Amino acid sequence: MSEEKIRLGISSCLLGAKVRFDGGHKLDRFLTETLGHYVEYVPVCPEVEVGLPTPRDSLRLTGTPESPRLVFPKTGEDITERMTVWAKQRVTQLEKENLCGFVFKAKSPSSGMERVRLYDKNGVPNKTGVGLFAGIFMEHFPLLPVEEEGRLHDPRLRENFIENIFVLKRWRETLIQGKTARNLVDFHTRHKYLIMARGVESYRQMGKLVARSGDLNAETLYQDYLGMLLKALRLKTSIPKHINVLQHIFGYFKKQLSADEKQEVISIFESYRGRQIPLIVPITLLNHFVRKYEQPYLQKQVYLNPHPIELSLRNHV
Numbered sequence: 001m002s003e004e005k006i007r008l009g010i011s012s013c014l015l016g017a018k019v020r021f022d023g024g025h026k027l028d029r030f031l032t033e034t035l036g037h038y039v040e041y042v043p044v045c046p047e048v049e050v051g052l053p054t055p056r057d058s059l060r061l062t063g064t065p066e067s068p069r070l071v072f073p074k075t076g077e078d079i080t081e082r083m084t085v086w087a088k089q090r091v092t093q094l095e096k097e098n099l100c101g102f103v104f105k106a107k108s109p110s111s112g113m114e115r116v117r118l119y120d121k122n123g124v125p126n127k128t129g130v131g132l133f134a135g136i137f138m139e140h141f142p143l144l145p146v147e148e149e150g151r152l153h154d155p156r157l158r159e160n161f162i163e164n165i166f167v168l169k170r171w172r173e174t175l176i177q178g179k180t181a182r183n184l185v186d187f188h189t190r191h192k193y194l195i196m197a198r199g200v201e202s203y204r205q206m207g208k209l210v211a212r213s214g215d216l217n218a219e220t221l222y223q224d225y226l227g228m229l230l231k232a233l234r235l236k237t238s239i240p241k242h243i244n245v246l247q248h249i250f251g252y253f254k255k256q257l258s259a260d261e262k263q264e265v266i267s268i269f270e271s272y273r274g275r276q277i278p279l280i281v282p283i284t285l286l287n288h289f290v291r292k293y294e295q296p297y298l299q300k301q302v303y304l305n306p307h308p309i310e311l312s313l314r315n316h317v
Contacts, residue, residue: 005040006169009094009102009137011111012045014149019045023055026105028149035162038308042097046110046133050079050086061109061118061129068118070109070132080132083110087133091140100168101145101161103152104134113138113148143230155316156236164233166307167191171226179222181213188225193303195232197245202232243273245303246282252298253289280314 012019016027031041048054059079063069071078105111111131118129130138138146145164152158174187188195188210195203206228213221250265257265268285271277283304290298298304307313 004169004173006038006100006165007098008039008041008165009097009099010041010043011103011105011108011149012043012048013105014103015041015043017043017045019048019054021047021054021056021058026149028152030152031103031149034311037310039165042094042099044090044094044111044133046083046087046090046131049090050083052079059109061116061132062120063118064120065118065128065130068129068132068135073119083132084136087136088140090133091137094137094141098172099141099144100165100172101147102137102141104131104146104148106148106150108134110134113146143227143234145233155313159313159317160236162311162313163194163306167194167229167233167302170302171229175222179218181218181221184213184221184225185210190300190302193245193249193301194306195229196248197237197241197303198232198235199241200244202228202235206232239273239275242279243269246272246286249286249298249301249304252295253293256293257289278315279317280312283314 010031011026013024013026014028014031016025016032018025020026047056047059057072057074059070060073061068062071068080069078070080070083104113106113107116108131109116109129110133112129113134114130115127116129116131117125117127119125134146138144145161145168147157147161152161170191171187174183177183188206192203195206206225209221209225209228216224246269250269254262265282265285268277268282272279272282286298287304289295290304
């Protein structure tokens with residue numbers, strides 16, 4: 001895995017910057033101390049960057065999900081247009097940052113990606129809002145991986161998001177090597193089981209595109225493939241999907257394993273299916289067989305080592 005760090009957008013307060021309305025921050029130690037070893041963050045604070053002071057009066061979303069307004073409830077001042085103009089300029093600037101994803105601050109009227117309090121005309125809040133900047137960002141980068149720091153406390157969502165940003169990192173590395181049919185086939189081959197773990201049909205459709213790689217213009221080929229890849233990454237993994245992939249990989253060793261070894265593998269798969277053990281256990285066993293029998297095709301499979309083991313992401317899913 002390349003030493004170059006992943007570029008990831010993030011709400012500034014999550015890095016410890018004292019930019020919140022009360023002059024405080026929301027430092028997230030997993031993001032800074034654990035994931036931070038592998039990531040170069042591009043911090044964004046909509047309120048400060050739009051010109052508001054710190055500390056400041058709190059903001060809230062009002063109106064409807066289709067037409068939210070960003071206002072100061074204390075004074076009634078409406079800064080929707082001001083924030084919208086700034087946000088559209090900012091996302092255009094962020095195109096140059098080569099981001100592989102973004103981590104938003106949950107519940108923020110500017111940066112929350114979902115379930116933000118939206119106050120109706122009677123002042124009653126409903127959790128149906130999307131932060132103004134977050135909404136414009138997601139509309140501008142519709143397929144880029146995004147998450148909120150609160151949701152990243154969920155082990156499955158965390159593993160899913162971090163796997164995605166590492167896939168995009170490898171994709172960018174492939175682009176640097178050149179947009180050739182050979183490089184695309186290599187990328188697709190290495191990611192076969194990772195994509196299958198998101199959706200078998202997605203893998204089939206992407207395989208059909210790659211099979212036509214010699215007939216298509218390189219720009220069109222790579223653009224179409226990236227769109228399909230990002231859509232596949234939006235699909236969530238699940239235990240049944242993982243079991244399907246694990247069984248495919250297991251099939252490579254059926255001629256080499258003894259009856260007892262085969263039974264051990266099947267037993268571990270069933271324990272994982274029953275949620276008695278995490279995914280890292282069957283993965284570790286299969287990696288052992290890959291090394292022992294020097295299976296060349298599986299040695300290249302990203303699915304077996306999709307992100308640094310130091311992150312311990314598969315220990316909890």
